[in-house]
Amino acid sequence: MGAAHFGAPATTGLTKAELTEWACRWLAAGNAALTFTGPVPSALDIPLPAGEPVSHHQDPPLITVPTLIKSQKQGVALSLLVPSPDADLLCEALRYELLARLRHDSGIIYSVENFTTAIDNDQSQLDLILDPVRQNTVPTFREGINTLRGVVDAGFSEDAVQSARHALMTELGWDDYIPQDHLDQLAIDTLFGRSSRDRQELLDRATNVASGELTKILRASIGSLIVAFDKSVELSKADVRGLGLAMDRYEIWQRNKDPKNAKSAAEVDAESTTWRHKSTQARLTLTPTRLMTQTSGKTRTILLADVDVVGDHSCGGISLMDYRGRTCDLNMDEWKAGKKLRRKLLEAFPPEIIRSFSEE
Structure with a gap:
């Protein structure tokens, strides 16, 4: 309780193709149950396709002590x-x-x-x-x-x-x-x-x-x-x-134990790109495997592979949520060349985890 803070699950961003795929997978005879408060009507006839057996995977707990x-x-x-x-x-x-x-x-x-x-x-x-x-x-x-x-x-x-x-x-x-x-x-x-x-x-x-x-x-x-x-x-x-x-103490931004090594790794990565904050000395660096922020000599990192959902806000902002439910919001207006930053961030993640977020 209390870990995730990502707002609504972005149902307004669902596409027709996604809804159709969901219905074909889950609306099957082996995955449906009806309940009644009285006798079942004799004329009841709700044919559903047999469908594929649905497996239910349960992840192990992430926290095991008080x-x-x-x-x-x-x-x-x-x-x-x-x-x-x-x-x-x-x-x-x-x-x-x-x-x-x-x-x-x-x-x-x-x-x-x-x-x-x-x-x-x-x-x-x-x-x-x-x-x-x-x-x-x-x-x-x-x-x-x-x-x-x-x-x-x-x-x-x-x-x-x-x-x-x-x-x-x-x-x-x-x-x-x-x-x-x-x-x-x-x-x-x-x-x-x-x-x-x-x-x-x-x-x-x-x-x-x-x-x-x-x-x-x-x-x-x-x-x-x-x-x-x-x-x-x-x-x-x-x-x-x-x-x-x-x-x-887990946060989506993880501190690097050796910031110098993290910085040199970013510099040797030919595909890395850096943006500067408009009003502070902070920098944001994107590589093929991670997003890094450098502030006052401290480097913090989000591994792209840890991100499970990307929120693409209609106002232009980007939200990231990792597999533990930790989140961060990035306001593109705060960064120089923010439109390019937004485009590069969206390109860095698989399309299936990107959801459109309405501000209504």
């Missing part, structure tokens, strides 16, 4: 990997504990938004979004983590368990209709080959769950904690160390 991410988004977000069967109950119980301590007791947040997303057959990602005003961001950061670790040590309160139980039973407990979100999740689980509990199993679990069980689950999951934090707010190193978090 980590702090500096985000361009405001506020604080807490993220955990938890067992899928109890993800919703755990999420609601944590939401209650955070509201009780950070809103009702301390008055430093307004609300807690919570989400769960299935990752595989066993695990789901649990996200809790806290929304303090900016001056309360650091206290929210500290108290949010302390609240989670306090629950790990002392256990969930019975009120939190009752609140989680009530929330899930309300969502699933209507006799005359099955909630749409539950049906959607059943369809998704089927398409991914995942097992899923039926509605009654979920209701039974909500009815019988105990504080000790949820606490044990959280205790086993706390090692996957990731905290996203508003990067515009100053946070001391002591705060980070004191809470036992690693700092994710």
Whole structure:
């Protein structure tokens, strides 16, 4: 949570050919599921082509220890990997504990938004979004983590368990209709080959769950904690160390350990081109393999192969996003010969990763 800051996925830039290719690949009998809140109509006939079997690749995690991410988004977000069967109950119980301590007791947040997303057959990602005003961001950061670790040590309160139980039973407990979100999740689980509990199993679990069980689950999951934090707010190193978090210092611009070597490599590359900033001493150098910026004797680099999406803005700017979701925006008006820079940048990347971005 909090890593990517790239705006909308540029659906306005999709072409007819791309949409047709997508439909031919994905709208196939082996990759479609229908859900109904009542009996299936006898006259239903939706023929779909058999299509090719669709493989679902899952990338390994990029972060494997409790980590702090500096985000361009405001506020604080807490993220955990938890067992899928109890993800919703755990999420609601944590939401209650955070509201009780950070809103009702301390008055430093307004609300807690919570989400769960299935990752595989066993695990789901649990996200809790806290929304303090900016001056309360650091206290929210500290108290949010302390609240989670306090629950790990002392256990969930019975009120939190009752609140989680009530929330899930309300969502699933209507006799005359099955909630749409539950049906959607059943369809998704089927398409991914995942097992899923039926509605009654979920209701039974909500009815019988105990504080000790949820606490044990959280205790086993706390090692996957990731905290996203508003990067515009100053946070001391002591705060980070004191809470036992690693700092994710990865940025799309990577510093070269030996700037002299990086500079000489660019100079010997006959195909490199350099642009100068209009109002500073900064320089931007583009080679066939990397984009480099030199400022005050320091060189930073983006490897072109790491870039997954290029945003071609209608205003003339260029945005780059790498495989980790880190981004940068380049304003062509700030650079001498900016039109040539823009053209060379777009030519440096495969056409299939370049998306048109509207400013509307």
